[in-house]
Amino acid sequence: MIARVLAAASFAAAVHATHRRKGVAQEPYINHPLEVAQILAEHDAPEAAILAALLHDTVEDSGDDPEPVTLDALTARFGAEVASIVAEVSDDKSLPKEMRKALQVRLGPKKSDGAKQVKLADKISNLRAMVSAPPANWDHARRVEYVGWGGRVAAGLRGVNPSLEALFDETYRDAMTALAREAV
Numbered sequence: 001m002i003a004r005v006l007a008a009a010s011f012a013a014a015v016h017a018t019h020r021r022k023g024v025a026q027e028p029y030i031n032h033p034l035e036v037a038q039i040l041a042e043h044d045a046p047e048a049a050i051l052a053a054l055l056h057d058t059v060e061d062s063g064d065d066p067e068p069v070t071l072d073a074l075t076a077r078f079g080a081e082v083a084s085i086v087a088e089v090s091d092d093k094s095l096p097k098e099m100r101k102a103l104q105v106r107l108g109p110k111k112s113d114g115a116k117q118v119k120l121a122d123k124i125s126n127l128r129a130m131v132s133a134p135p136a137n138w139d140h141a142r143r144v145e146y147v148g149w150g151g152r153v154a155a156g157l158r159g160v161n162p163s164l165e166a167l168f169d170e171t172y173r174d175a176m177t178a179l180a181r182e183a184v
Contacts, residue, residue, distance in 0.1 A: 008054040023133030039121040049114040052085035088115035108156025
């Protein structure tokens, strides 16, 4: 397992080598998939979900690269189960942002167990970032709306990993509390 995890981490690092997070610190983007994978590993997620967590943004974020990452390439390198989870958690960037957000809420309950866990860990990571390093151009209202939306997405991802769900609940409460404190 360790060799496969390191191979996926190395692959993701190469894809995200020039990418930065939207937060004020502009940290390397690879920190996000690493955090998502770590959250899953700490909550006993299956290996395929951990690998998919490392790779979950590679297809979406490589569209403008000279050689975009495809699901076929992920299947060949990491297996059909991992590629399938990546496909389930990836947004269709050709759709308008609001439609993509609505689809995440609506389709969450229909996802596989592995995809639900990756998506939930992704939301945990993103809610943490909303508090610690929010995008520079996001005002307070937009951050509150994002956290609320994350909660709506997470509602459809339940029933697979109770400890991961408890971590989401704690992270959601912490984010809302921090944002409420900022409002006064």
